[in-house]
Amino acid sequence: MKKMKAVIPAAGLGTRFLPATKAMPKEMLPVVDKPAIQYVVEEAVSADIDDILVIIGRNKNAISDHFDSVPELEVRLQQKGDHGRLERVMKSSDLADIHFVRQGEPKGLGHAVLRARTHVGDSSFAVLLGDDLIDERDPLLVDMIAAHERTGAAVIALMEVDPSQIHMYGAAAVDETDTDGVVKVTGLVEKPAAEDAPSNLAVIGRYVLPAKVFEILERTEPGKGGEIQLTDALQELAAETDGPGVVGVVFGGRRYDTGDRVDYIKAIVQLAADREDLGPGLRPWLKEFAERL
C-alpha cells in the first residue's frame, strides 16, 4: 500500500507571540530545545509517513533552513568531537522528504489545506496542526490512520475540554460506536459559544482525510472569522448520508497547546521536567519555586 502523505499548515501570523514572531514563524519557537514544528514532523514520521508538505506563509526561510543540512556546522561539531549534538543537528535534516508550498493570502485553515491538493493528489492524507503537540508516549495518529483504513471515513481527533473552553475549538456532535474510543461524528461547529456547543468534545489538530475533502473545500464559503474553515468542509462530509462520513478518535493522552502563551510555557516546563537529561536539574527547583508562590 502507498504510504500516506502529511500536510502541516504553518502559515499563521503568530500574532499572540509578537514581537518574537516578527521575523520568525511561530512554528520555529523552541519547545525546550527543538522548534515546535520538529515535534510535529517527528510525530508524522513515527506514524510511518515520510513525505510531508508544509504550507508556509511569510518568513518561511527559517522553516526550510531548519530541515536542511548545514555542512559548516556539522564539520565544526565533528572537529570538536561533539557527537551528541552533531547527531541531533543532523536528525532534523534527515527526518523525511519535506516539501513547501506557499499559501499566498491567509484565508483560513481550509484554504491552507486546499493548497496541498496538487501535491497530495487522489490519496487520503493526514493534516497536523503545529499548535497542538501530542506526547510521543501517547500515539494518536497511528490509531487515526487505522480507523480511516477500517472505515474509509474522514477521521478527526477529539478531546474533552471544559465547557468554558469549547469556544476556542471546533466542537463535535457524536454518537457512540461499537469500538471503544471511536465515535461517529454527526455534526461539527467551528468555535461555538458555550451555550450553542453540541458537546464538550473539541477538535484537536490531527486529521486523516479522504481526497474528496478538496472538492468540498473548493466550494466552501468563508465561515467563522471570514475564513474558509476546514471544520465547515468536514461538517458537509458528516452530513452526507451515502458515504462513510466522519468519525472521531477520542484522545485521552497528553497534549500540549503551544498556540497560547501560558500553555506554551506549561508545555516547555512539563516536557523538560520529564526529560532524563533536564528533569533532575529542573524538578527540585520547580518544587521549591512552587512553594514560594
Ligand code: G1P
Ligand atoms: C483550528 C480549527 C479548530 C480546531 C483547532 C485545534 O483552529 O479551526 O476547529 O479545534 O485548530 O487546535 P485555530 O486554533 O487554528 O484557530
